[in-house]
Amino acid sequence: MKLVNADEQGLREAALAVRGGGVVVYPTETFYGLGCEPSSPDATRRVCEIKGRADKPLPLICSDLKAARMVVEFNAAAERLVERFWPGPLSLVLPSKVEYPVWVTRKGSTLAVRVPGHEGARRLASLSGGVLVSTSANISGREPPTTASGAVEQLGRKVDVVVDGGRTAGGEPSTVLDLSGEEMWILRAGPIKGEDILRVLRG
Secondary structure, eight states: OEESSSHHHHHHHHHHHHHTTOOEEEEOOOOEEEOOOOOOOHHHHHHHHTTOOHHHHHHOEEESHHHHHHOOOHHHHHHHHHHHOOSSEEEEEEEEEOOOOOOHTOOOOOEEEEEEEEEHHHHHHHHSSSSEEEESSSSSSSSSSSHHHHHHHHTTTOOOOOOOOOOOOOOOOEEEEEEESSSSSEEEEOSSSSSHHHHHHHH
């Protein structure tokens, strides 16, 4: 396990590990995230094993809207919401345009994606090919960490690179909104509330 700073050199080292099939820890605008290349079966399986959970799909972050459009199918509601809330803590569940390993999809036809509000996380995603697995860097059932040392304390040396960006804001994890079907569902409450979403959609 290698510890690097959240500067350009450190992010490039982390991205090199991701591109080589590795697993990395990095800061986001809420908690520290655990990530890897989403198209790698081995790396995505490792993420699930490290967390001690393999029953839920793995969420993704994207470097920008263009990268997100490569992996999911946007609808009119999604277009309006991302214009208002991205970059930021809103994950949208939309129909997938790519085939990722079962560890990412759990055999579903949708993906949860967002463009994070943390510049370092966006830069790491960009250096890693535009899309990165982004699940919280904690053992399932334990509190997500707001420091690199907290992530290491939980995950030990099972990851390849830890990007130390100082203490993150914590608070609530991103709001998860399912826009993949006829009706809209908030799957996880978070910083962006239902009334905020409805206000944007109603114009």
